[in-house]
């Protein structure tokens with residue numbers, strides 16, 4: 001039992017560390033999906049009453065550390081395969097997330113507005129998020 005738990009915890013840690021690498025392996029419809037969900041949970045969604053990092057980023061209140069993590073996670077996202085919709089659209093959207101979050105790191109006049117446009121939940125979900133899933 002204890003062994004089992006340890007292995008599971010280790011596997012999660014490894015998958016977090018190597019999100020980008022994992023999704024390139026062939027086993028991995030699951031790892032692919034997990035990687036997308038992880039980004040959603042870590043950066044787009046927050047518990048009630050707490051602003052998600054993406055919202056803070058559009059308002060200019062995200063820390064540099066958070067923005068760096070945001071960029072890294074969008075790089076992982078760009079390597080995943082959309083569960084639904086055109087691959088070219090997914091590539092375009094995820095690339096835009098990388099570009100605009102990198103612009104946030106640099107700072108600049110309309111960086112926040114551009115990132116806000118790129119992180120449009122509905123625009124992406126309507127094309128790429130399967131209807132039948134929560």
Ligand code: HEC
Pocket residue numbers: 033036037040041044045054082083093094118119120121122124125128129130133134
């Ligand atoms: C670039 C595309 C894209 C953008 C932008 C995006 N999402 Fe998603 N999101 C997805 C995809 C694809 C899924 C479905 C993943 C799956 O089920 O395989 C998803 C799933 C989710 C989920 C469900 C996660 C789970 O564990 O099942 C939540 C919550 C979510 N998104 C929140 C958001 C919010 C909030 C925003 C806007 C601030 C947002 N997303 C922006 C692509 C995107």
